Amino acid sequence: EPEVTQTPSHQVTQMGQEVILRCVPISNHLYFYWYRQILGQKVEFLVSFYNNEISEKSEIFDDQFSVERPDGSNFTLKIRSTKLEDSAMYFCASRNQETQYFGPGTRLLVL
């Protein structure tokens, strides 16, 4: 069964550094998403992406964040200058019709 994959599974970075989180959505899906889950809190929507552009973004998705689909398979989330409060699990998801399928997540720790 096709799956969403994410790399790396864990990343530790210093405050102020840039990080890029990578995702490979399910191959015939057209809609892509990033969510985050701060430890012990609810899963929060960050951004959705369709037809090579952002279709919706939340208040969390400020100028420090950007997304890109650099080729036909990868979907990336970049955080330009990480802050301590960016420490969280970041989930990528992709959708065909009505259901979003999630990847296993990247746990980001900002020190």
Add this chain to the structure above:
Amino acid sequence: GEDVEQSLFLSVREGDSSVINCTYTDSSSTYLYWYKQEPGAGLQLLTYIFSNMDMKQDQRLTVLLNKKDKHLSLRIADTQTGDSAIYFCAETSIFLNSGGGADGLTFGKGTHLIIQP
């Protein structure tokens, strides 16, 4: 903005039925979902229901939707130790035919299902 509420913990005996409840505020919700998260793992889609339905059954899972009260429940029959996880309710208001509506899922905080032997 939209909100989704769930109780934080539910404890049931192995073999009993579990009923996990969720309320939501967005009257334009079109799809409602249940996801399962095991420790250290990602979000596994369990089932979903379209807002014009009031019930959906899938093997041991039964979803009930009361759209008037904006209440969603997930019943797990014959609960097993492998069902121990966090269960998230989520909603969206996408319109598939027109392509409109808000795309991102709004999640509840999750219900920890604890199975007693």
